[in-house]
Each structure stands twice: as C-alpha cells, then as structure tokens.
Amino acid sequence: MEKTIAEKIFAAHLRDTPSSTNVVLNIDVVLCHEITTPIAITDLEAKGLDRVFDPDKIKAVIDHVTPAKDSKTATQGKIMRDWARRHNIKDFFDIGSNGVCHALFPEKGFIRPGYTVIMGDSHTCTHGAFGAFAAGVGTTDLEVGILKGVCSFREPKTMKINVTGSLPDGVYAKDVILNIIKQISVNGATDMVMEFAGPVVDQMSMESRMTLCNMAIEAGGTSGICMPDRTTAEYLWPFLQDSYATVDEAIEDFRKWHSDPDADYVAELTLDVTDLKPQVTFGYKPDEVKDVTEMEGMPVDQVYIGSCTNGRIEDLREAVRILADRKIAPTVRGILSPATPAVYSKAMEEGIIKIFMDAGFCVTNPTCGACLGMSNGVLAEGEVCASTTNRNFNGRMGKGGMVHLMSPLSAAAAAVAGHITDPGKYL
C-alpha cells in the first residue's frame, strides 16, 4: 500500500495498537523546557516514578524565562537543573548555552529524518521540517514520554499543501504560512499532519521550512512535515558523518521516508505564491490575515523580532535589508532576541547586531521572552506590537495588548515607519 511520510514513520515506531483508531509509538527524542517540565518532574517524584527511559534521548533547555525573573521562575529552572544532573541528562542547556527550544535543538542535530519527537510545547511541530513526526503534547504525555519513551496518537491523516510558482522579492515562508492558515482556518488541519511540498518548499532553506512547520499548530495541525532532501542532509551533515560516507549517501537513505506518489491524503491544497503579498494578522486569531497593504498606517508601539518562528539567522539577515543605514521611528521600541547563541554569534560576525543597535533596537539574550508575555517586552494595556512570533491571541504578549504577526522584513519596515507598512517600499 502506498504511504505518506507520516504513515511510514508511524509504522516504523509502532509499539501498540490499543484500539482500531489509536496507536502507541516509540519516541526517539523527548524535548523538555522549564515551563511544562518541572510540574511533570514533581508529579513523577510524588508518585514514586522519578526515572527516565533513556537519558540520551531526553534533551532539555531553560528558554522561556531566562535569566530567571523572579523566585517562581528561578524555582522552575532549579527543578530542571537538579533533575538533569540527577539523571545524567547530558544535553541540558542553561544560561550561556541556552536558546529558544525549537531553534536550538535542530541546530544541535538532535532531530533526524524519520524520527518521532514529542515535547510539552505546542510548537514542537516545527521539527517536522526535518522529515520527522514531531508533536506538541501536554504534561501527562510528557511524563509518560520521560518515563517510558512512548506516546499515544490517533492514526495520522495527512493534508498535502503544494506550494507552487515563485516567491516575489520581500515575501517569505512566514507570508506563505499565514496565507495558508487564512485559507484553511485555525482548525482546518485538526488531527492532521500538514505535509508541505512543491517546488517552492523544495527550494526553501531549513530555516524557512522550520518557519512553515512552526505554524502548523495554528491551523490545528498535529505536525508539519517536509520531505528530507539535499538541503536537510547538508544542514545535518556535521552530525551525520558517523552514519554516512557522503552527503549523497544520506540523501539516498532519506528517500525511504518520502511519501509514495499514490499515498492517500484527506485533503489537498495548492497555493501559487507568484502574486502573494506580505501578510499580516489583524485580530486575535492566527487565521485573521490580510495583505500588509490593507493595514497600511496602523501605528505600532513595539516591534519584536525573535522566537521559534523567526529568530534565526536568515530572519535577521532579512530584517537588516531594511534596517541598514536607517533609524527606527522615535515612537517605537525595537526588540531583537536572536533565537540561539549560535545565531547571536553569527549575527555579530556578520555585523547584523551592530546594524540593529545603530537603528535603535535593544538586543536581548536568546529567550522566548516577550513572545508569550512573560518577560523581556510585555505590552501595556492598549499597546500594539508588530511581531515575528506565531500567536496573536488576546493577551498573549501582555493583558490588553494587540499583536500583529508578520515576517521579519515587514516587522523591520514597521519599526522604521512607526506603523504597519509595505516592506517593498524600503527594498
């Protein structure tokens, strides 16, 4: 029978079939951060189950609020730190080496084609960019993952999204995914894997594919997924050299995960991006999306560039196309949070950090920070933020604040103009 990539990964990891529609999978990597993991740890301890199934398959980071902002967040960090030491979890990233989970873990080579990945974080779908099945889960699933290395799912149904045409200058993966969510709505992909394919995806960098897959959950998707190819193999090459003699050999091996030509999809969508304009959200739901030109002139108080959606080096490079030799509007507070230490250093080497600072941005350490309104740029009631993050829910970046999601280029344009505007004007 012809299979999708998700079906192939499920078949290769099948542990149990507890009902005709449910499966239990073996998990290759359990990722952890300090917001959802400490409560799992303390619950396991309380139940006398303080064990881990395999310390080498658990990766942990303190990223949401770091450095700690108060005693409660300090305690969450401490619980994680003590637990990682106690169980000899070697891949634990704390201050100095920490960054936003969904940017950091891929950089370390932890996610490989064909893997199953879970994390107590809804944007775990990001890792599907590597041809993995990666799903966000709650605390109980996380506890069972840590303890037993398994997780339950319903049989995967897949929606195929074909991205065709060619991307105009100034239009990016972020604009593509915002437009897809606009078309299928916030629950258009519930219980489905969103498979991104077509010539535009084939040409995308790993960073762009991660941006696409990152927002699958905003359409309700269980995981985003892209076919592993040369781009994947080259990105992962430093970590693959023990397993393959050449990049070509890795690419050949990755083919076993590709969806078969006649695989079954529950839905298909084709999006020709040739005439796509930069996109921006206008309400409190990620499917409330318009062309940026329809929002022209909407004043912003803060511009935030960072997060697991758009805090990678490629995103920063885009923003400086506009910020170089320009100043941000005096009414705007600009915040840049490079997603990982590697992104930060690369941005320093390339002179990007200096461009941001000269333009008037404040540069923070790598952290989730303002993205979830817990630190580093919380909005006041009535304030508006142009943001490269992924969620515009009411109160997301601070009670009574408004968030407009957009690409790094559109955010940079908003910073310079002081209001939402077409980034094309500055290119």
Added chain:
Amino acid sequence: MKKFGGQPLFLDRNDINTDEIIPAKYLTENSKEALKPHILEDLHLEDFDAGKDITGKSIIVTKANFGCGSSREHAVWVFEVNDINVVIAESFARIFRQNMFNCGMLAIELPREDIDTLFTLGTDAVVRVDLEQNKIIAESSQGQKINITFELNSFDRELVQAGGWLAYADKKY
C-alpha cells in the same frame, strides 16, 4: 465509577483558546490548586463573568475547536480543581482533547444540532453523562428533557477508567 456531570456552564463561541482558559502568566505555578481562581480569566464573552458564573458548575458545553493554542495541561487542571470534569463541544483541538483523557476526564464531541439543543437548556439545568450507556441525559428546571447518544472510542474510555494515561502506561509499557 466517577460521576460526570451536573450544572452546565455554556460558553457560546468557537475557538476558545488555552490562553483564555488559563493565561501564560500562571504557568509558573507549581501546584494545580494555585490555578483555581484564574479559570477562564481572559475569556471575554458577552454576559460572562468568570468570577461569578463558574460557581456550582461541573460541566462545560461549548462550540467548535475548543482548547486550541498552547499544549499547557494547566487548561485541563484548572477545570479539574474547579470540579469540572466534562467538556462537551462540537470539536476540540487535538492536544487539549488528549490532555482531558490523559487526566481521566471526558472530552465529548457532538454534532452542531445536538450542541444547539443543549444550549436551549438554561444554566440551572442538570446535564449528566452516563458512560455505560453512552448517553447525555439533561433536564432543564422547566422539566424539558434531552437524551443524546455520543461516541467514545474504546481507548479513550479505557484512559478514563484507568484514571488517566500515566496509570495506564505505567502498568502496560
């Protein structure tokens, strides 16, 4: 067997997200009990006052895509500590639905017509879930009676009976 049901709380909107159910700023709490007063704190609905309207309720009836957004199980726990152990909706976001069953609680999906019927009941009705017979049995204070059959897959039912996924998995795997 645990009892499921009681007085309903009607939340008349699609896409109620986990940030509205329990805002991110309370995710630094390390006990479920501490979440209790913050239930539905950021949910802005006409004629809804979280402070008053929650009292005495033990079942939520709502529309489509309930619990979308973040993976936080806090959104389930905040119901649990407020003695709400059933949510009936037209549909759920995947992670929220799984978290409910993982905690041994019920997330029941019904077609829109059935949801609309339940919405006619009034807040002083009593809505009970009969797990053995797969029925929702409701009675309004005026004596209006409603009897609706629902479907639950066998694995979800086992999770509820086992008291959640951790207890189930610890025994089985």
